Every structure is written in C-alpha cells, then in structure tokens.
Amino acid sequence: MIWRTVLRNEWRLLMADRALRIALGLFALLLVYALVNGVVWTRFLERTVEAVQAGNTERADAIESELIDIANGGEPISPFADPRSPYVLGGPSASHTAVLDPGPLTALAVGQSDLLPYYYDVHIYTNESSSFQQNGEVENPLNLMVGRFDLAFVVVHLLPLLVLALSFNVLSEEREQGTLALTLSQPVSVRGIVAAKLAFRLSLVAGMALAISLAGALATGGFASPGRVLLWCATVVAYTIFWFALAAWVNSLKRSSAWNATVLVGAWLVLVVVLPASINIAAGLLHPLPSRVQMITAQREASNEVVNQRSELLARYLEDHPEMAEGVVADEQPQMGALIWAATDAVNSRLEEVTGEHDARRAEQIALVRRYRFLSPALLAQEVLIDAAGTGDARFASFQSQAKAFVEEWRQFFVPPILAGEQLSASVIPHLPKFRLEEEKAGDATRRATVPLIVLGGLLVIVGAGAGAGLGRVRGAD
Secondary structure: OHHHHHHHHHHHHHHHOHHHHHHHHHHHHHHHHHHHHHHHHHHHHHHHHHHHHHHHHHHHHHHHHHHHHHHOOOOOOOOOOOOOOHHHHOOHHHOEEEEOOOOOOOOOOOOOOOOOOOEEEEOOOOOHHHHHOOOOOOOOHHHHHHOOOOHHHHHHHHHHHHHHHHHOOOOHHHHHHOOHHHHHOOOOOHHHHHHHHHHHHHHHHHHHHHHHHHHHHHHOOHHHOHHHHHHHHHHHHHHHHHHHHHHHHHHOOOOOHHHHHHHHHHHHHHHHHHHHHHHHHHHHHHOOOOOHHHHHHHHHHHHHHHHHHHHHHHHHHHHHOHHHOOOOOOOOOOOHHHHHHHHHHHHHHHHHHHHHHHHHHHHHHHHHHHHHHHHOHHHHHHHHHHHHHOOOHHHHHHHHHHHHHHHHHHHHHHHHHHHHOOOOOHHHHHHOOOOOOOOOOOOHHHHHHHHHHHHHHHHHHHHHHHHHHHHHOOOOOO
C-alpha cells in the first residue's frame, strides 16, 4: 500500500516539476541522437565491408579473364604486370582483403571500430607496417580524439548526472520542508520510503535507456546475439542502480540538499572523469608507444640496405627455409622475382622487430588500465558495454591475429612458384586462399565480463549496505 501511495505521489511531483520533465526529455533526446549516430556509423561500416568484398570478387574475375585471354593467344594488358607471374598474381593487383564485419551491437557502442582497421589488403608485400594503416580512409582527428557520441557514452557519462539530478534531495528535501516527521508518523520506514522513491526514478531512467538500446538492437539485427543483448542490459541496470544507491547513501548522511548535490557531482567527476583520464594518462607516460616515424625510418633503412644484397639474402632465406628450396632455379643469376622476394622478406623481418616493441608497449598499457579499472565503476561498465557490442579490443585482436595468419597462408601459396620462376594459369584462381573470419564463441564475451560485473556488483553491495545502514539511523526528528 505504501509503495503504491509513494509511486502515485512521485508521479504527481514529476508532472509538476518542469525542470525534471525537461531533464528527462533532454535525456531521451540524447539517447535517440546517440542511437542515430550509432546506426549511421554501422550502415557506413556495412557499406564499406560490402564494397570491399565485392572488390575481392571483381579482382579475381578480372585476373581470371586476363589469364584465359592470354592462354588463347592474347597479350597481357601491361608487359610489367603479367598475371602469369606469381609475383604479380600474389601482389596488390590481385590482393584479397581480409574483412571484419561490424560487431553485433556496433550501433550501441562504436568502441574501437573507428580507430582500429577492420580490413586489410593481403598480398605478398603485406607487412607489419600495414597493421598501422587506417586503410586509406580519412577521418576527422577531433572525432578520433574524443570518440563518437554513442549510447555507451550516454550511459557511462551522462546517465549518472540524470540519476543525481533526480535523487540528490530524495530525503533531504523531505526533512527541509518538514514533511519527513509527518510521513514517519505513519507505519512506514525511511528505508521503505526512499526505496519506493528511487525505484520509481530507476524505472524511468533505466527504462528509457533499455528501450532505446533494444530498439537499436532490433533495428540493426543485434538480437541475432541474444547473449550480448542481455549482457548489455544487465550492465546498464547494474550501473544505474549503483548511482541511485550512492545517492541514497549520501542522503542518509543527514546533510542539506546543496551539500548532497556538491558531494554527488564531485563523486561523478572523480569516478567518471578524473580516474579514467588519470589511468589512461599514466599508461601513456609509463609505457609510451614508439613513434610512427621510427617505423617509417626502419622500413626505409631496411629497404636501402637490402638493394645490393639480394643474392646473399636469397641464399640466407633458402637456408632458413629449406622447404622452399625445391625447384629454385640453380643458375648463377637467379630469377628476379626470387631476388626481390628475398629483399622483401628481409624488410619484413626488420619491421617485425620494430612492431614487436610497439605491441609489447601496447600490451603493457592495456595491462595497466585493466589492473586499475576496478577503481572506477565507469571503466568497468564501459569495458563490458563495448565488449558486449563486439567493438572492444578482444574482437579486434582476434581479427588481427587471423589476418596475420592469412598473410602467411597467402605467402606460402605464392613464394614457392616465385622462387622456382614458374608461370601460373587461370586454373589456379579457384584455389587462391580466401579469408574466412572465425567469430568468437557465444559465451566468450560473457566470460570476459564476469570479473568486471562481479566487481561492479561488489561496489553496488558496499554502497547499498552503507545506504541501508545510514537510512536505518534516520529519525523523523533529525
């Protein structure tokens, strides 16, 4: 009965408070705007992926058609790009692009999808330097620096502000207006009243966030991964409850509404802004990434060094890869393709040394952030939301690993005929390697989210226990 009365009264107060109505309306507009941004970005990714995959087919068909024409007595379109040469057929003109499809819930959280490459042009020249290219796409540096405005950003950064605006005076206002003593003269408890009030506000805030999230998942096919949708919804609800519990705890300290607002805004500033920024800055300072210029310089120096050492490098390559030696022309002057490949492999080896340092520093940065993410519920929630959306580091790392394996498969297909000086025909086209992305298992994202959600739940229990204990000490005369 008391809950029904409190909820009815809360609805009347909301309808009478113009500022709260405006705040809720603005929050709803921000959610819709964020979703539209996410959907637009997802459609862009889908169109790009579709165009890239169509390009794979077009290149293969064009090369096959030219090879058939040559077999029938025709001439190569360019004497410098004879597709019968494995060095040409395995090069950029007939490259195959490895593609990462948009994540299941990319429309809800852009995550790393606007920073990390989601397709690689694979050919025998592909090397570690390619991993740092954004596929030739031009992006506004400001967008890359501040990130895109998506639902994950609204939930993690702006939703707490709405929660605090709705609940900073949930109890202090009653005391300041002198209605608390009158209310407690009835057979009710402070805990029950505050719980009913916060439950009503929680249903409004979380309800709007979940409704827009589910609409976005429905519009972009996200329900094909129901586990990720449930993980997203559970994280949004847990994160929202945490901030309401924190507001209840601050209200239980029996201070003024102004004091409550100051403390809660300060808590938001520390937990959502200062701590995450400090951890990221510390990761960059303690484990700085090598300069991009260093990689370019290393590639240039390696290229200059190997120009006059091709024969020596070829001999060294065949010594290191005896399985490739069969069929190599044993003349005093090896085939030019074999010499060029030996030089290319030497450059690639040098670049692997440079990028190995980059990868090690990057891993150290990620480890530091993961170690201290438990200090901020915002970092915990953001990690789970992005991972649930399929736009986190884990999925991109898996794609990059598979793409590198495909590069090696492509080389293994073309290097033997390059070293042997063979010519290829149209019959080889159906047998060219093709990239097939192996998506992670359905429960992998949930498994990774277990620890962050347990910690977030622990923080919620601690704050909730503090709020419950504090509210239990509140009396009508306070």
